[in-house]
Amino acid sequence: xxxxxxxxxxxxxxxxxxxxxxxxxxxxxxxxxxxxxxxxxxxxxxxxxxxxxxxxxxxxxxxxxxxxxxxxxxxxxxxxxxxxxxxxxxxxxxxxxxxxxxxxxxxxxxxxxxxxxxxxxxxxxxxxxxxxxxxxxxxxxxxxxxxxxxxxxxxxxxxxxxxxxxxxxxxxxxxxxxxxxxxxxxxxxxxxxxxxxxxxxxxxxxxxxxxxxxxxxxxxxxxxxxxxxxxxxxxx
Amino acid sequence: xxxxxxxxxxxxxxxxxxxxxxxxxxxxxxxxxxxxxxxxxxxxxxxxxxxxxxxxxxxxxxxxxxxxxxxxxxxxxxxxxxxxxxxxxxxxxxxxxxxxxxxxxxxxxxxxxxxxxxxxxxxxxxxxxxxxxxxxxxxxxxxxxxxxxxxxxxxxxxxxxxxxxxxxxxxxxxxxxxxxxx
Numbered sequence: 182x183x184x185x186x187x188x189x190x191x192x193x194x195x196x197x198x199x200x201x202x203x204x205x206x207x208x209x210x211x212x213x214x215x216x217x218x219x220x221x222x223x224x225x226x227x228x229x230x231x232x233x234x235x236x237x238x239x240x241x242x243x244x245x246x247x248x249x250x251x252x253x254x255x256x257x258x259x260x261x262x263x264x265x266x267x268x269x270x271x272x273x274x275x276x277x278x279x280x281x282x283x284x285x286x287x288x289x290x291x292x293x294x295x296x297x298x299x300x301x302x303x304x305x306x307x308x309x310x311x312x313x314x315x316x317x318x319x320x321x322x323x324x325x326x327x328x329x330x331x332x333x334x335x336x337x338x339x340x341x342x343x344x345x346x347x348x349x350x351x352x353x354x355x356x357x358x359x360x361x362x363x364x365x366x367x368x369x370x371x372x373x374x375x376x377x378x379x380x381x382x383x384x385x386x387x388x389x390x391x392x393x394x395x396x397x398x399x400x401x402x403x404x405x406x407x408x409x410x411x412x413x414x415x416x417x
Numbered sequence: 418x419x420x421x422x423x424x425x426x427x428x429x430x431x432x433x434x435x436x437x438x439x440x441x442x443x444x445x446x447x448x449x450x451x452x453x454x455x456x457x458x459x460x461x462x463x464x465x466x467x468x469x470x471x472x473x474x475x476x477x478x479x480x481x482x483x484x485x486x487x488x489x490x491x492x493x494x495x496x497x498x499x500x501x502x503x504x505x506x507x508x509x510x511x512x513x514x515x516x517x518x519x520x521x522x523x524x525x526x527x528x529x530x531x532x533x534x535x536x537x538x539x540x541x542x543x544x545x546x547x548x549x550x551x552x553x554x555x556x557x558x559x560x561x562x563x564x565x566x567x568x569x570x571x572x573x574x575x576x577x578x579x580x581x582x583x584x585x586x587x588x589x590x591x592x593x594x595x596x597x598x599x
Contacts, residue, residue, distance in 0.1 A: 204580055208564045232587045236559075238594060239587075242540040243559045251450045252464055256442050259471040260435050 199223055207236060423487035431478055442471055445488070448561070449495060455556055456499050458545050466502050470495045485570070492561060493571040496553055503549050512549045515589075543593035551586035554579055 202219045205211050211219060223229040286292075295302040421429075421440065429437035449470055454463040474494050481490055500512065510516065544552050553572060557563045565583075569576040 200580075204565055207558065207583070209562075228588075231591050232584060235587045235591045235594070239540060239555070239559050239590065246540075246560070248447055248451045249454055249460075251446050251467075252460065254464055254468055256439060256446075256471075258468065259442060259475050260438050261472075261475060 196226065199226060199229055203229060203233065206233070424483050427478060427481055427483075427487060430475075438475065445491060446471075449491070452492070452495060452556060452560070453499070455541055455544060455560065456549075456552060457502065462502070466498060469502075470498045473498055489563070489567050489571060492557065492563070496571055499553070500549065515546055515548050539594060540590075543590055546593060547586055547589060551582050551589070554582045555586045555590070558583055
């Protein structure tokens, strides 16, 4: 406990010192003796005396004060579980705002992100390296053309195959038609030829029959002629 | 003997131990409720303010470092919530101004039971006439027995400012209470 300066001549104690002691008295930092000395030393200071008296009075009333009972209240409301759902995370609005700002910045700066084989290309404000894009475009076009050519080849091959098959089919049909038609013609010609042969044979047969008859007649005539000569000579 | 200390309860409450928190609340609800009752003057507002204080204490529990006593830290938060309450209720009245005279103060404070001595009632009623800043210092000094340094830390002012406010309050209360001294 700090020693009261009142061990000196009380008259010489200044107002500031008394106030300092008073604050120590209020803080209950003075022991009993020092407190008594202090109370005696402020006999000439009316303001301090009044304050001391009021402070003592209040202390007495506080001592007699009966605390009011606490009414019923919901204590559970004061306890908040630390496990908040993820959508109640406090940083969500800030994160959302940051994402919005980032999106706006990207739109304003015309940010473009290109993923290539080697990595990722990030460009701003529509700036591009022309050679790179031409190469890319050329490569892309070539690749597309190759794909298209390959597709067309397949289609063409299929078409050729179909065409060949159709041709073969048509040729087959033509050949069989020709064969059939030739066979029939030959059959008809053969028939005519045979008919002609028959007729010629008939004609030949007739002619031979005629000659034979003529021959027979001649023979007969020959036979008749000698008889007549003999008879004549005899008549002479 | 086996009562857990405030620091221990705070640590357990921070880990999510509801029981520890409830023990802490029960330990201080009496002093906090009576504090708010003397500060605001009516039971309903005192109850609401008490709940606000404990909710605020829980939310800020992680900021309690244990450098000061838990009670000091608790009443610091209680003071700030009290100030907020006044600013909401009376936004045009300065904290250094005396509130408007309540016509029937005893009727305004019917909560003070007849068990209270007349003089004790007179004290609490007289405190209602003090500006909020002075009332806070009287409350913390006499009812909560804090030193000027502790009061200064809780109110966020200098020690001399706290003393100055108390002395002004004592001067006013002398007239209100008609204190006589030998």
